Amino acid sequence: MAAPTPTDSQRHKLLGRLSLPERQYVADALRAETVGGVILLVAAIAALVWANTPGISDSYPAVRDFHIGPAALGLDLSIQHWAADGLLAVFFFVAGIELKRELVAGDLRDPKAAALPVIAALCGMVVPALVYTVVNQLGGGSLGGWAVPTATDIAFALAVLAVIGTSLPSALRAFLLTLAVVDDLFAIVIIAVFFTNEIDFPALGGAVAGLVLFWFLLRLNVRGWYVYVPLALVVWALMYNSGVHATIAGVAMGLMLRCTRREGEQHSPGEHIEHLVRPLSAGLAVPLFALFSAGVSLSDEAIAHVFTRPETLGVVLGLVVGKTLGIFGGTWLAARFTRAELNEDLAWPDVLAVASLAGIGFTVSLLIGELAFAGDAGLTEEVKAAVLIGSLIAAVVACVLLKLRDRKYRALTEAEERDDDLDGVPDVYEEHTAGYHLRMAKIYEEKAAEHRRRAEAAAGSDTDSGRPA
Known part of the structure; x- marks a missing residue:
């Protein structure tokens, strides 16, 4: 089947x-x-x-x-x-x-x-x-x-x-x-x-303990680089010496x-x-x-x-x-x-x-x-x-x-x-929203009006020059 x-x-x-x-x-x-x-x-x-x-x-x-x-x-x-x-x-x-x-x-x-x-x-x-x-x-x-x-x-x-x-x-x-x-x-x-070949378990245990302390301080919302950077260096050194x-x-x-x-x-x-x-x-x-x-x-x-x-x-x-x-x-x-x-x-x-x-x-x-x-x-x-x-x-x-x-x-x-409505959000993310369609309709209406004005101005210019509009 x-x-x-x-x-x-x-x-x-x-x-x-x-x-x-x-x-x-x-x-x-x-x-x-x-x-x-x-x-x-x-x-x-x-x-x-x-x-x-x-x-x-x-x-x-x-x-x-x-x-x-x-x-x-x-x-x-x-x-x-x-x-x-x-x-x-x-x-x-x-x-x-x-x-x-x-x-x-x-x-x-x-x-x-x-x-x-x-x-x-x-x-x-x-x-x-x-x-x-x-x-x-x-x-x-x-x-x-x-x-x-x-x-x-x-x-x-x-x-x-x-x-x-x-x-x-x-x-x-x-x-x-x-x-x-x-x-x-x-x-x-x-x-x-x-x-990882040979593991030094005391050093690895110290690194794990340091990581637990790191996690615990984060959960307590302790802030300050002067706390975490020294701790991170100690954890890194212990991890290096552990063989991992x-x-x-x-x-x-x-x-x-x-x-x-x-x-x-x-x-x-x-x-x-x-x-x-x-x-x-x-x-x-x-x-x-x-x-x-x-x-x-x-x-x-x-x-x-x-x-x-x-x-x-x-x-x-x-x-x-x-x-x-x-x-x-x-x-x-x-x-x-x-x-x-x-x-x-x-x-x-x-x-x-x-x-x-x-x-x-x-x-x-x-x-x-x-x-x-x-x-x-x-x-x-x-x-x-x-x-x-x-x-x-x-x-x-x-x-x-x-x-x-x-x-x-x-x-x-x-x-x-593409952002025709110039709102900072690409149109492809707005094409299914009512507000987007209203803005786009207004833009198209303004472009059409501008096109009509230019056509009328061109027709008037042709009449003034004696050429048939």
């Missing part, structure tokens, strides 16, 4: 129009991410120039490997480790707040709406891992780097969009943003589960913040803190991590190794092929086997373009590459080069696909932004 076909009222629109508050939030978040992505791009280019320029290239590893910090506290770390374990904790703190907001007030709050980015993100991580595994099984390489091509760098992806000037509709941008948030969540789980990756502390604290607004509040505490900390994350923490992680050799020999060594080839193919097929396939499966259909304003090539854009894996991919091959410095450098080359190829492919649909995107975006 055939399954019943759901009616239009039962079907859920994939990549449908956002609500107005969600659209405004997405626009603000993407604007901040785009600026951060441009800074990140500049930092990555600076690292490559520094590491590959004769005369100054030797200073790059010297600075990167310079150790600083209190050894008595187990924190005598290199500059590179401070960037990866310390500064990236700020990045993951912001990611934790974003995830919390999505869970309580965003797309992930509604299970039907959450199904799409969750399925797409899961497929977009499983397929690249499978691609890497198959390549290395056939080539006799190490399987330890299977997680490297599973991450998406939202800031870098949006920087690419900013550079090529493509105007994506808000639904596609929101899909990319939500997809990256879910992607970050799974990347955090991968780091916590697969890259220190960025997990940042995520945990971000998830504890309240991201729902109470009566009389313009912003929730989570939104307020995210607004304060995001510039530090996007403008300092992530670019510095890129500066001390992306500086790899790009000689002809190094580039040749990327396409001949199974570990590095698996990373490139995982990012370029695995990510695209995984996300596109996951979205198609959601449309095929759930009560969902693609928004009629979009086509499957649009989903393919965004899926290829998600193949830009930079920040978290570099981090996982360092963790996966920590005992082999040479292979670590080659895997980083593979991440850079794979991300570049994915960006070029995405640019081509997006440009092919650019005219369609512009028409959709102009329709979204």
Whole structure:
């Protein structure tokens, strides 16, 4: 017996129009991410120039490997480790707040709406891992780097969009943003589960106790950065010494913040803190991590190794092929086997373009590459080069696909932004309200009257000049 076909009222629109508050939030978040992505791009280019320029290239590893910090506290770390374990904790703190907001007030709050980015993100991580595994099984390489091509760098992806000037509709941008948030969540789980070796339980217990105190102070509405910042530093140091990756502390604290607004509040505490900390994350923490992680050799020999060594080839193919097929396939499966259909304003090539854009894996991919091959410095450098080359190829492919649909995107975006009644709210959000129709009727009446006045003036001018009207 055939399954019943759901009616239009039962079907859920994939990549449908956002609500107005969600659209405004997405626009603000993407604007901040785009600026951060441009800074990140500049930092990555600076690292490559520094590491590959004769005369100054030797200073790059010297600075990167310079150790600083209190050894008595187990924190005598290199500059590179401070960037990866310390500064990236700020990045993951912001990611934790974003995830919390999505869970309580965003797309992930509604299970039907959450199904799409969750399925797409899961497929977009499983397929690249499978691609890497198959390549290395056939080539006799190490399987330890299977997680490297599973991450998406939202800031870098949006920087690419900013550079090529493509105007994506808000639904596609929101899909990319939500997809990256879910992607970050799974990347955090991968780091916590697969890259934690020996655990120091007293230190871990101290970190958990610090997190409980952090949560308790929040529930008591205790205010003041001078309370939370020292506590956060203690929790981070204990988490680092426990053997669990220190960025997990940042995520945990971000998830504890309240991201729902109470009566009389313009912003929730989570939104307020995210607004304060995001510039530090996007403008300092992530670019510095890129500066001390992306500086790899790009000689002809190094580039040749990327396409001949199974570990590095698996990373490139995982990012370029695995990510695209995984996300596109996951979205198609959601449309095929759930009560969902693609928004009629979009086509499957649009989903393919965004899926290829998600193949830009930079920040978290570099981090996982360092963790996966920590005992082999040479292979670590080659895997980083593979991440850079794979991300570049994915960006070029995405640019081509997006440009092919650019005219369609512009028409959709102009329709979204149109505000004929000049009330500050796009007309598409008011077209079903009585007030909107009254305002539009008045506008059309005024335009018609203006047209009649111009026609009468033109007729009078023709009569005065002796020409027949």
